[in-house]
Amino acid sequence: MANDYSDRRRMGGDDEAGDRLGAAEVAAENIAWRKRSKRRVCKFCVEKVATIDYKDVNLLRYFLSDRGKIVPPRVTGACAKHQRMIRTAIARGRMIALVPFTTTGS
Numbered sequence: 132m133a134n135d136y137s138d139r140r141r142m143g144g145d146d147e148a149g150d151r152l153g154a155a156e157v158a159a160e161n162i163a164w165r166k167r168s169k170r171r172v173c174k175f176c177v178e179k180v181a182t183i184d185y186k187d188v189n190l191l192r193y194f195l196s197d198r199g200k201i202v203p204p205r206v207t208g209a210c211a212k213h214q215r216m217i218r219t220a221i222a223r224g225r226m227i228a229l230v231p232f233t234t235t236g237s
């Protein structure tokens with residue numbers, strides 16, 4: 132994004148620079164945004180969860196997309212250790228039909 136802007140600037144579009152943020156301002160805003168947005172922590176680590184119950188459907192559903200796929204940890208914020216537990220719990224839940232393998236549009 133920053134590259135796009137500096138390229139356009141070099142080509143001499145100075146008349147439109149008035150209502151746009153300078154590259155430095157954009158960078159500063161990005162840093163500010165990053166500082167403002169809190170570091171996502173694994174909620175299981177916070178609660179010091181040792182095991183994830185495969186019978187806890189409401190919990191497992193939180194980690195499934197609406198199509199029944201397991202949501203990647205980068206979305207949920209789960210750490211690797213707990214993501215493994217989630218995956219195992221979902222696999223077990225699927226075996227006894229508590230959570231779906233997939234959903235068919237009906």
Ligand SMILES: [Zn+2]
Nearest residue numbers: 173176210213
């Ligand atoms: Zn964790």
